[in-house]
Amino acid sequence: MSEKHLQAGDVLPPYNGKLRLFAMRFCPYAERSVLVLNAKGVEYDLVFVNLDHKPEWLFSFSPKGTVPALEYEQGKAIFDSNIINVYLDEKYPEKPLQSTDPLRRAQDKMIVENFAAAQSAFYTAAYNSQALQPNMVENYHKGLEGLQKEIEVRGTKFLHGDEAGLVDFTLWPFLERFLSLPLLGKTEFAIDSSKYALLLTYIEAMKTVPAVKSYCLAPETHAKFTESRAKGDPDYNMLDTSAVCCMRPRKKKE
Ligand SMILES: N[C@@H](CCC(=O)N[C@@H](CS)C(=O)NCC(=O)O)C(=O)O
Structure with missing residues (x-):
């Protein structure tokens, strides 16, 4: 387990027999896998990597040099x-x-697919805001409205059911980051209670899921990282990750 993001020239920590997830602390895709590992209660280690100066060995696990890799x-x-x-x-x-x-599995995949335009609008707003077009803001809200409708139609606490499942863990990392956009001055991306009461109830419920709670970051923290990345100098090590409980090796559930 690394607490700082390892970079080019750093050695690969020794393998200790556990599952090992190569990740970056602020990557929403890596977070998806962290949440699933947490929910499964399996033992694993996290190795964080600097995506601007990738350690050479990353490519032996992930040929494109992307995270997550397991x-x-x-x-x-x-x-x-x-x-x-x-x-x-x-x-x-x-x-x-x-x-x-x-x-139902196919329908879950369609929810994720329908949400993709909102994710892409988020990336433009966060990292390339001069390219932001009104239709992207519309797509973002269409994505949120579609999601809220699905929550309403399913009538369960989570999309998966009474407990959060894969579909919830797949969408969550983006919802977590969407909440930071108003702090970055993108008020048109706010998830307003007058329009999104049910979605906000769902968001609050997701925050209490143990797998999520142990890894979730505040909107202010996401905003700070986004600002550093948007300036071209991502502050990968801005958090003391040793304080985040799920980054410690986890005990296997009996
Ligand atoms: N489709 C991939 C996307 C992963 C991805 O794009 N991860 C980003 C970090 S958030 C990455 O590794 N970027 C480094 C690069 O593209 O060189 C997945 O779902 O795992």
């Missing part, structure tokens, strides 16, 4: 958050995070 056996890894998460769900079936109904 080392499931010494020197062997899979990459891409969705691939990793479905693998984890199937490999550790004790607490399933997907429906047994194929149609």
Whole structure:
């Protein structure tokens, strides 16, 4: 487990037999896999990497040099958050995070697909705001409205059901970051209670899920990182990650 983001020239920490997730503390895709690992209660280590000065060994786990990548056996890894998460769900079936109904699984994937335009509007607003177009703000709100409608129609606390599942953990890292946009002056991206009461109830419920709570960052923290990255000098090590409980090796559940 690394507490600072490892970079070019840094050595790979020794393998200790546990699952190991290569991540970056502020990456929403890596967060998806962290949440699934937390929800599954499996033991794992996190290794944070600096994505602007990537350690050379990252490419042996993730050929494109992206995070997350999961080392499931010494020197062997899979990459891409969705691939990793479905693998984890199937490999550790004790607490399933997907429906047994194929149609429901397809519908969950469509929710994620329909949300993609909102995610992309978020990235433009956060990192390339001069390229922001009115239709992107519209797409963002269409995405949020669609999500809120789905929560209403399903009528459960979470999209997955009474407990959060894969679909919730896939969307959450973006919702977490959306809340930082008004702090960056993007008030048109606010998730307003007059329009999004149900969505805000869902967001509050997600924050209390233990898998989420132990890794979730405040909007102010996301805004601070975004500002540093938008200036071209991402402050990867701005947090004392040793204080975040889930970054400690976790005990296996009995
Ligand atoms: N589709 C991938 C996307 C992963 C991704 O784009 N991660 C970003 C960090 S948030 C990354 O590794 N960027 C480094 C790069 O592209 O060189 C997934 O779901 O895992």
